[in-house]
Amino acid sequence: MSQPILEVKGLKKYFPIQGGVFGKTVGEVKAVDDVSFHVREGEILGIVGESGCGKSTTGKSILRLIEPTEGEVKFEGKDITKFSSEDMRKLRRDMQIIFQDPYASLNPRHTVEKIVGEPLLVHGMKSKSERKKRVRQLLEIVGLSSYHASRYPHQFSGGQRQRIGIARALANHPKLIICDEPVSALDVSVQSQILNLMEELRDEFQLTYIFIAHDLSVVKHISDRVGVMYLGRMVELAEKDALYEEPKHPYTKALLSAVPEPDPDIVKERVILEGDVPSPANPPTGCAFHTRCPFAMDICSQVRPEFGPVDDQHFVACHLYNDK
Numbered sequence: 001m002s003q004p005i006l007e008v009k010g011l012k013k014y015f016p017i018q019g020g021v022f023g024k025t026v027g028e029v030k031a032v033d034d035v036s037f038h039v040r041e042g043e044i045l046g047i048v049g050e051s052g053c054g055k056s057t058t059g060k061s062i063l064r065l066i067e068p069t070e071g072e073v074k075f076e077g078k079d080i081t082k083f084s085s086e087d088m089r090k091l092r093r094d095m096q097i098i099f100q101d102p103y104a105s106l107n108p109r110h111t112v113e114k115i116v117g118e119p120l121l122v123h124g125m126k127s128k129s130e131r132k133k134r135v136r137q138l139l140e141i142v143g144l145s146s147y148h149a150s151r152y153p154h155q156f157s158g159g160q161r162q163r164i165g166i167a168r169a170l171a172n173h174p175k176l177i178i179c180d181e182p183v184s185a186l187d188v189s190v191q192s193q194i195l196n197l198m199e200e201l202r203d204e205f206q207l208t209y210i211f212i213a214h215d216l217s218v219v220k221h222i223s224d225r226v227g228v229m230y231l232g233r234m235v236e237l238a239e240k241d242a243l244y245e246e247p248k249h250p251y252t253k254a255l256l257s258a259v260p261e262p263d264p265d266i267v268k269e270r271v272i273l274e275g276d277v278p279s280p281a282n283p284p285t286g287c288a289f290h291t292r293c294p295f296a297m298d299i300c301s302q303v304r305p306e307f308g309p310v311d312d313q314h315f316v317a318c319h320l321y322n323d324k
Contacts, residue, residue: 002041004040005175006075006210008036008037009072009074010035011035011058011068011073012030013066014033017281027281030280032054032068032232033231034071035058035229039176039208044224044225045211046220047059047212047213047226047227047228048226049214049255050214051214053232054229055212055214056181058212059178059212062178064081068081076175092119092123092172094174097178098165102158102162102185103153103185106153106161106164109152111150111151112135112164113149113150116135116138116168117131117132119171119172120134132149135167138167142163142166142167143163143197148160157190158186158190159193165182166197166201170201177207177208179212181212181214182211183215195218216259220244224239225240228243228251230288230289233317235249235316236314236317238313238314239314242311248316248318249316250271250318251273254272285304286300286305287304287317300319305322
C-alpha cells in the first residue's frame, strides 16, 4: 500500500460574524470543524455531502487559498500550515486545484495560451517559445487542438472550458490536484467525458486527487475511497465499495437512499430526514446530526462522538458504534 502523500489532522476553519455599530466579532461560522483524514499517493479520495457542509472550504484550506484557523496539513511529511508565502508559492507546483465553474475560473480577456502558460511563467519558464510548445502539448493531452491556443474562453463550450482548466492545473507536473466539484456545472452528457479524462490523466501522470462533489453516483464512479461530511465534520470514511454497500452512519444511509436507481423494478427504501440542516454559526451540541437522526440517543446531544475505526479502514463518528 502506498504511503500517504497528504495528512490532514484536526483541520478547522471558522469565519467571524461581525455585527453592531463598530463591526465587532459577535460569533463565528464553523465551516470546517475538526476534520482529519489522509490521502495515499496515486489514489482518488472522494468527499461528498450536501451544500454548505464544508467540502469546498476543506479543499481550499488544504491549499491555503483560505487560511485554516487550526490544524495540521502535512504534504509529503511537511506541515504546510507553517510555510511562508514564498514557500507556498514554490509548493503550488506540486499542489493544484480545478475549480467548479469553468465560466468563472478563466479570465475572459486572456487567450487560452496566456491562461495555460501563466503557471509556467510564474514557476520559471521564461522562454516564450518553450511556453508556447508546452501549452500546445497540454491542450492535446486534455483533448483539445493546438490551434485553440489563440482563442478566448467565450469561444468554447462548458466542457471545453473545463478541459482548459485541467490543462492549466497540469502545467507544472503537480502531484496532488484538488477537484472542487469539477463536473457539477456541466451537462450530464459531458460529465462522463471529463471524468474519464481525469482517470486517464491520473494513470498517465501518477496523479493523486481529492475529488469534491455532491453527486454520489459521480463520486462512486471515480473514487477509491469516499468521505462523507455533515455540517463541517467528517462523519464516515471508507473504501468505496464498503461505503456504498454497507454504510454505517445514519446520515450516509439517508444520502444513499436518495440516489435514483436506473432499474425501475428495484424498489429502494427511502430514509426521510426530518427538519433542516442546523446553522454552522450555531451547531448543535454533541453529535451535529442528532437533531435529525432517527436513531438519536440521550448521549448524542451531550457528547461529540469520536471519529474512529469500526471495521478495517472504515471510520465512523457515531455513538451507535462506540462499543465496537
